[in-house]
Amino acid sequence: MGTAMTEVQRGARTYPLGVSRPELAVEDLPTPEEVFRVKRIGFRQLVMFVVGPSLIALGISIGSGEWLLGPQAVGQYGFVGVGWVIVVSAVLQTFYNVECARYVVATGEAPVVGWGRVPPGKMLWIPLSVFLVIFAFIAGGWAASAGQGLFALVNGRVADASEVQQTRWYAIGLLIVVFLITAAARRISRALELSNWVMVGFILVTLVVVDLIVVPWSVWWEGIRGFVTPAAPPAGITATQLGALAGFTALASGLNWYVMGHYRDKGYGMGHRTGYIAGMRGSRRELMSVGVTFPDDERNASRWRRWYRFLMVDMWGVFFVGAMLGMLLPTVLMAQAVAISGEQPTTANVPTFVASALQPEYGSGMFYLLLLMGVLILFSTQLGIFEGMVRVVTDAAPTLSPRLRELVEGDPRRFYYPFMIVLLVAISVIMHLAVPVALVQFSANMSNLGALIYPFMLIYLNSRLPKVARPRPWHYVILLLNFLFFGFFFVNFVADAFGDPLITF
Structure with missing residues (x-):
C-alpha cells in the first residue's frame, strides 16, 4: 500500500492495486463541469445531470421490497416488529452502496471487475460473483409479478389459476420491452435514468395522493411508529419472509454492487476516463478493460x-x-x-391485492390507477434487474477471456445484446417454476448471501485507494454490521430451508 502511494506521488503512470489484474493507469480526476459539460453545478444542473444512478437503484428497490415484500409482511403481521427491520436494512444498505460506489468513482472499474483484485484473484472472485448475481435473480419473480399486474390492467380483473400462463406471456413481453429500450438508447445508463425519472416520479406522486385520500392518520401514525420502534418480530412470521424483507428493502443487500457500475457509465470521477456501454444508436465507444486512478496531490484531492x-x-x-x-x-x-x-394478502395475490381490495369502495377508476402504478413499479424493477444482470456479465466476461476481449474489440455491445437475448430466453423458461412472490423471496434471501462476502472485499480494496479516497475507520465498522445483519438472515434462511431455523418467531 505504501509503495503504491509513493509511486503516485513521484508521478508514476501506474498504480498497483491488489492481485491478478493489471496495475491501474494514473491520470487527473476530471472536474464535474468537464464531465457534464456545464459552466457550474447548481441545483438545476445537479438534478438534470448529476443525479442518476440512484434512480436506477431506486426503481429496482421500489418494485421488489417496497411494493411486494414489505406490504405483504405488514398486511399479515402489522407494523411493529417489521418496520424496524426495514429502517435498519435501508440505512445499512445505503452505507454499503456508498462504499461500492467509492471504488467505482476512484478507479473507473465496475465492482465485478474490481473483485478480481482481491486475493486469491480473478479466477475465483469474478466467476463466483457473476454466478451469485445470476443465481439470485434468474428465477424471474420480478418479471412474473410485473406480468400479473399487466394482465389485470389489460383485462380489468385479476388472473385466476387457469390464466397463470397468460400472465407469464405478459412478463415475457415486458422483457422484450427492456431489450427495445436498451437497443434504442445512445447511452444505456442514461436511458435507464430517464425511464426511472418518469416511472419513479409518477409512482411516488400517485402514492402520496392516493394515501392522503384513502389512509386515515391513525394508520399513518402506526406506520411511522412501526419504523422507529425496535421490537421482536411478530409471532408467526417465518425466517424466509423476514430475511426476504431485510434483503430487498432498499435494494439487494449484499449484492447491491451489481448496480453501482452505473456510476462508471454516468462518468462519475474516473468513470469518465474508462468509458461506458453505448446503445445501438450510440457511436462506437471503447470501454477500457483496466481502470484508472488519480495522483495523490491537493488538486485531485x-x-x-x-x-x-x-x-x-x-x-x-x-x-x-x-x-x-x-x-x-x-x-x-x-x-x-x-x-x-377484511382479507390478508398472499404470495399469489400481493401484486394486485390493493387494487382489488379498494375497488368496491372507491370504484373502477381507483382499481385501474393502482394497477397502472403497480405495473410501473414492477416494470421499473424488471428494467433494472434484467439490464443489470446483462451488464455484470458484459463487464466480467472480457476480463476473464482474452479471446473474447479480442472478439469484442473494445465494443461491449458485441457481447451485451446477444447475451441479453440468451438471458431473456432463460428467464422466460425459469419463471414457470413457482408463483412470482415466492420467487422474489428466494432472490431476496440469496442477496443476503452476498453480505457474507463482499463487505470484506470492499474493506480490502477501499483501504488501498489513494489516501483521500479511503474510507474513515467507522465506515469499516458499518460494513461489518452489514455482514452481521444480513448474514444472520441468510444463515437462518438456509437452516429453515433444510430443517429448522436457528431462531423462530
Whole structure:
C-alpha cells in the first residue's frame, strides 16, 4: 500500500492495486463541469445531470421490497416488529452502496471487475460473483409479478389459476420491452435514468395522493411508529419472509454492487476516463478493460471531495429518502386495504391485492390507477434487474477471456445484446417454476448471501485507494454490521430451508 502511494506521488503512470489484474493507469480526476459539460453545478444542473444512478437503484428497490415484500409482511403481521427491520436494512444498505460506489468513482472499474483484485484473484472472485448475481435473480419473480399486474390492467380483473400462463406471456413481453429500450438508447445508463425519472416520479406522486385520500392518520401514525420502534418480530412470521424483507428493502443487500457500475457509465470521477456501454444508436465507444486512478496531490484531492459530495447527495438525498418513502407509502396503503377488505394478502395475490381490495369502495377508476402504478413499479424493477444482470456479465466476461476481449474489440455491445437475448430466453423458461412472490423471496434471501462476502472485499480494496479516497475507520465498522445483519438472515434462511431455523418467531 505504501509503495503504491509513493509511486503516485513521484508521478508514476501506474498504480498497483491488489492481485491478478493489471496495475491501474494514473491520470487527473476530471472536474464535474468537464464531465457534464456545464459552466457550474447548481441545483438545476445537479438534478438534470448529476443525479442518476440512484434512480436506477431506486426503481429496482421500489418494485421488489417496497411494493411486494414489505406490504405483504405488514398486511399479515402489522407494523411493529417489521418496520424496524426495514429502517435498519435501508440505512445499512445505503452505507454499503456508498462504499461500492467509492471504488467505482476512484478507479473507473465496475465492482465485478474490481473483485478480481482481491486475493486469491480473478479466477475465483469474478466467476463466483457473476454466478451469485445470476443465481439470485434468474428465477424471474420480478418479471412474473410485473406480468400479473399487466394482465389485470389489460383485462380489468385479476388472473385466476387457469390464466397463470397468460400472465407469464405478459412478463415475457415486458422483457422484450427492456431489450427495445436498451437497443434504442445512445447511452444505456442514461436511458435507464430517464425511464426511472418518469416511472419513479409518477409512482411516488400517485402514492402520496392516493394515501392522503384513502389512509386515515391513525394508520399513518402506526406506520411511522412501526419504523422507529425496535421490537421482536411478530409471532408467526417465518425466517424466509423476514430475511426476504431485510434483503430487498432498499435494494439487494449484499449484492447491491451489481448496480453501482452505473456510476462508471454516468462518468462519475474516473468513470469518465474508462468509458461506458453505448446503445445501438450510440457511436462506437471503447470501454477500457483496466481502470484508472488519480495522483495523490491537493488538486485531485479537492476534486475527489466534490465527487464524493455528489455521491452522498445521490445516495442519501435521493436513494435513501426515496426508498423510505417507497416503503412507507405502500405499506400504509396495504394496511388500510386489509382493514377495508377484511382479507390478508398472499404470495399469489400481493401484486394486485390493493387494487382489488379498494375497488368496491372507491370504484373502477381507483382499481385501474393502482394497477397502472403497480405495473410501473414492477416494470421499473424488471428494467433494472434484467439490464443489470446483462451488464455484470458484459463487464466480467472480457476480463476473464482474452479471446473474447479480442472478439469484442473494445465494443461491449458485441457481447451485451446477444447475451441479453440468451438471458431473456432463460428467464422466460425459469419463471414457470413457482408463483412470482415466492420467487422474489428466494432472490431476496440469496442477496443476503452476498453480505457474507463482499463487505470484506470492499474493506480490502477501499483501504488501498489513494489516501483521500479511503474510507474513515467507522465506515469499516458499518460494513461489518452489514455482514452481521444480513448474514444472520441468510444463515437462518438456509437452516429453515433444510430443517429448522436457528431462531423462530
